[in-house]
Amino acid sequence: MVVVFALVALAVVSVLVTSNWYVWRRLFRDTTAGPGPVRRVGGAVIAGGWVLAVGALVAERAGAPFWLQQVLAWPGFLWLALSIYLLLALLAGEVVRPLLRRFLERRAVRRSGARPPRPGATDQERIPAATAPAEQAEPAEPGRATEPPRSPGGPQPPEAPGGPQPPEEPDSPLALPSRRLFVSRVVAGAAAAAAVGTVGYGTYGVLNGPSVKRVTVPLAKLPRAAHGYRIAVVSDIHLGPVLGRGFAQKVVDTINSTQPDLIAVVGDLVDGSVKDLGPAAAPLAGLRARDGAYFVTGNHEYFSGAEQWVEEVRRLGLLPLENARTELRHFDLAGVNDVAGEEEGQGPDYAKALGDRDRARACVLLAHQPVQIHDAVDHGVDLQLSGHTHGGQLWPGNLIAGAANPTLAGLERYGDTQLYVSRGAGAWGPPTRVGAESDVTVIELASRQA
Numbered sequence: 001m002v003v004v005f006a007l008v009a010l011a012v013v014s015v016l017v018t019s020n021w022y023v024w025r026r027l028f029r030d031t032t033a034g035p036g037p038v039r040r041v042g043g044a045v046i047a048g049g050w051v052l053a054v055g056a057l058v059a060e061r062a063g064a065p066f067w068l069q070q071v072l073a074w075p076g077f078l079w080l081a082l083s084i085y086l087l088l089a090l091l092a093g094e095v096v097r098p099l100l101r102r103f104l105e106r107r108a109v110r111r112s113g114a115r116p117p118r119p120g121a122t123d124q125e126r127i128p129a130a131t132a133p134a135e136q137a138e139p140a141e142p143g144r145a146t147e148p149p150r151s152p153g154g155p156q157p158p159e160a161p162g163g164p165q166p167p168e169e170p171d172s173p174l175a176l177p178s179r180r181l182f183v184s185r186v187v188a189g190a191a192a193a194a195a196v197g198t199v200g201y202g203t204y205g206v207l208n209g210p211s212v213k214r215v216t217v218p219l220a221k222l223p224r225a226a227h228g229y230r231i232a233v234v235s236d237i238h239l240g241p242v243l244g245r246g247f248a249q250k251v252v253d254t255i256n257s258t259q260p261d262l263i264a265v266v267g268d269l270v271d272g273s274v275k276d277l278g279p280a281a282a283p284l285a286g287l288r289a290r291d292g293a294y295f296v297t298g299n300h301e302y303f304s305g306a307e308q309w310v311e312e313v314r315r316l317g318l319l320p321l322e323n324a325r326t327e328l329r330h331f332d333l334a335g336v337n338d339v340a341g342e343e344e345g346q347g348p349d350y351a352k353a354l355g356d357r358d359r360a361r362a363c364v365l366l367a368h369q370p371v372q373i374h375d376a377v378d379h380g381v382d383l384q385l386s387g388h389t390h391g392g393q394l395w396p397g398n399l400i401a402g403a404a405n406p407t408l409a410g411l412e413r414y415g416d417t418q419l420y421v422s423r424g425a426g427a428w429g430p431p432t433r434v435g436a437e438s439d440v441t442v443i444e445l446a447s448r449q450a
Contacts, residue, residue: 019087020046026090027192030184049079057429060241061303066276069241077242081199081430084394089191096190100183108179202394202432206243209250210234210425210438212258215411217418218446219331219382221362226330227447232260232289234440235368235387236424238300239280240271242431249283251425251440258442262291262328265318266387267298267338267368271428274308285316291328293318298368298388299340300428306341321366323349331362331445334381338368348372354379370405370421377417384419385443391423391436398435409436 028042056076059069222229232255239248255263265284270277287293295318301309310320319326321335334357336348348367357363365381367373369388376384391409392398402408407421422441427433 016050020050020083023083023086023090026093026184027086027188031181031188033181046083049075049083052076053080053083056241060271063273066241066272069272069276073241077430078199078203078432081202081394081432081434082195085195085198085434086191089194090188093187093191097183097187100186101179104179104183198434199430199432202434203430206427206431206433206438207247209247210254210440212254213439213441214444215420215441216444216446217383217411217420218448219362219418220416220448221331221360221382222445222447222449223330224447224449226362226445227449229330229445230258230260230262231364231385231443231445232258232263232440233266233385233387233420233422233443234263234425235266235422236268236298236390236426236428237265238268238271238424238426238428239277243280243426244277245280245283247426248280249286252283252286254425254440256286256288258440260289260442262333263287263289263293264366264385265293265295265313266366266385266422267296268300268387268424268428269295269298269313270304270309271300273305274312277304278312281312281316284313284318287317294326294333294335294366295320296335296366296368297322297338297341297346299338302338302340302344302346306344306346321353322346323352325353325357327361331364331382332357333364333366335366336372339372348375350375350379354381370407370419373406373414373417373419376419377415381417383443383445384417385422386419387422387424389421389423390427390433393427393433393436394430395435 024039024042024046028039032038052072053076056069056072058064059072234251234255237243237248237251270281284293295310295313297306297310297320310322314320321333323336325332325334327333334353336350336353337346339347341347354363354365359380362382363380365376365384367376367384367386370386372386373384386407389401389405389408392401398408405421406412406414407419409421409423411418411420413419420441420443423436423439425438425440427438
């Protein structure tokens with residue numbers, strides 16, 4: 001097991017080192033004419049960014065002083081996102097690079113009046129006709145004096161003062177070395193601009209707060225009187241050293257604006273201790289719904305002191321469902337702990353939460369991770385509400401998240417059980433989302449008897 005872990009770690013480090021060397025090469029080495037301060041500064045920026053990123057991750061998990069977490073988090077986590085899109089943009093630039101080089105080459109040939117070079121032509125063959133050296137004269141016979149060549153029209157004109165003058169260069173946009181440097185700078189500049197723009201826009205989207213998404217879910221067992229019942233689902237708020245009290249207030253305001261009948265907070269509320277993040281979570285006390293607000297743990301609560309956070313959300317007015325069920329007027333609402341709690345002896349217990357219920361009543365289950373759907377199906381749950389995936393958060397992370405979860409985002413059916421997965425309101429690590437907009441979802445239950 002240790003050997004496998006070491007091999008995996010070595011492979012990861014090798015990929016990181018190779019990709020960062022590639023980014024440095026394309027951004028700094030290929031865009032400069034030779035060694036100098038630009039290359040050294042570029043290396044320092046890339047290395048420093050990763051030092052901050054690793055420091056932010058370690059500080060968060062190790063419970064470092066909260067002020068230190070905040071100092072490291074913003075630049076470190078943003079560098080993580082920026083490095084991803086710098087790499088992707090530069091890789092895309094490899095397609096553009098030869099096309100741009102060929103365009104400049106053809107343009108130079110047209111201006112010089114020479115024929116385009118054949119594919120695979122040598123550098124000697126690529127010299128434009130206008131700049132080609134004059135045809136060499138036949139070697140002189142031994143002992144015979146040579147004369148300077150004369151033009152067919154008569155004697156040569158006198159030389160200009162200062163000696164022979166070089167021939168005029170053709171109107172060429174860029175010589176070969178300059179052309180390569182120009183292409184590298186154009187591609188690097190475009191890649192950097194695209195990466196910064198993508199991360200900037202994705203960060204603005206998160207900090208601006210989640211949007212509202214509305215989904216209608218028909219339930220066969222739901223009575224007609226509950227038709228149109230609204231559940232506001234929010235997950236993955238991830239309050240921490242980056243997203244704080246102001247962000248929590250935006251989430252609360254968004255939820256309350258939907259005027260829900262019930263609020264479901266399905267895990268990953270925080271990334272830190274109650275001591276550090278209690279003030280940030282305080283706005284949750286302002287959540288308002290006719291039938292109350294309910295909470296289940298996510299995997300990040302078990303990194304942050306789950307028992308303390310369960311007590312804290314209870315103090316704020318939310319009702320934790322720790323492998324428990326409550327019977328509402330028209331359906332049962334149950335909640336199970338996250339699977340990460342198994343390491344602390346607090347894992348999900350479906351028998352405790354669902355074992356003795358009346359299966360003639362509709363049942364809605366709150367469970368943080370979509371993989372818990374299989375147990376929900378076995379226990380006759382009608383609808384499971386989950387989060388955890390963030391919808392991938394940073395494209396193309398959706399490919400990885402989609403492979404690791406039965407449903408990445410949205411509504412899907414598994415037998416007689418439906419699963420809805422929220423993309424979440426916040427973000428973990430980089431406060432950035434690309435291709436996975438944050439949301440609060442209003443689930444409107446529909447009765448088939450209506």
